Amino acid sequence: MVKWLFKQEPSDYSYDDLAAEGKTIWEGVNNPLAKQYLRQVQSGDQILFYHTGKEKAIVGIMAATEAAKSDPNDEKAVIVSVKPVEKLKQPLTLARIKQEPKLANWELVRLARLSVMPITKEQWSILKSILEEA
């Protein structure tokens, strides 16, 4: 199972919006690399929800409820159905992530404009250990 990070501007759609709704369809991803990643999402994959803009932090965890598929209205668009799993007790900020030398190569740090990216096992375990020490 692959893990992912999706970015979203919280004033457009926040983790709390997702929690309130119970599920949503992730869509509107246009960047070619982001789309390529999005297309690889499988049912059950865990996805971190990152807030851009003022917050710049991972705020919650979601899970894909179905594998990625094409938008029925637009063959070229990719959509993923997701549901909330849990909200983090406290956000994991970009500033904190940048303090980890081992996370310096992660797309989140290197490619600010990428809105969908994979998380490797090693990266995931580092993130988890940061969360647990808090």
Add this chain to the structure above:
DNA sequence: GCCAACGTTGGC
């Protein structure tokens, strides 16, 4: 509000 980094567009 600025800038860096990346994408896209359009002229050749």
Add this chain to the structure above:
DNA sequence: GCCAACGTTGGC
């Protein structure tokens, strides 16, 4: 098909 110019995004 290349590449310069421009636009967009997101962090600072």
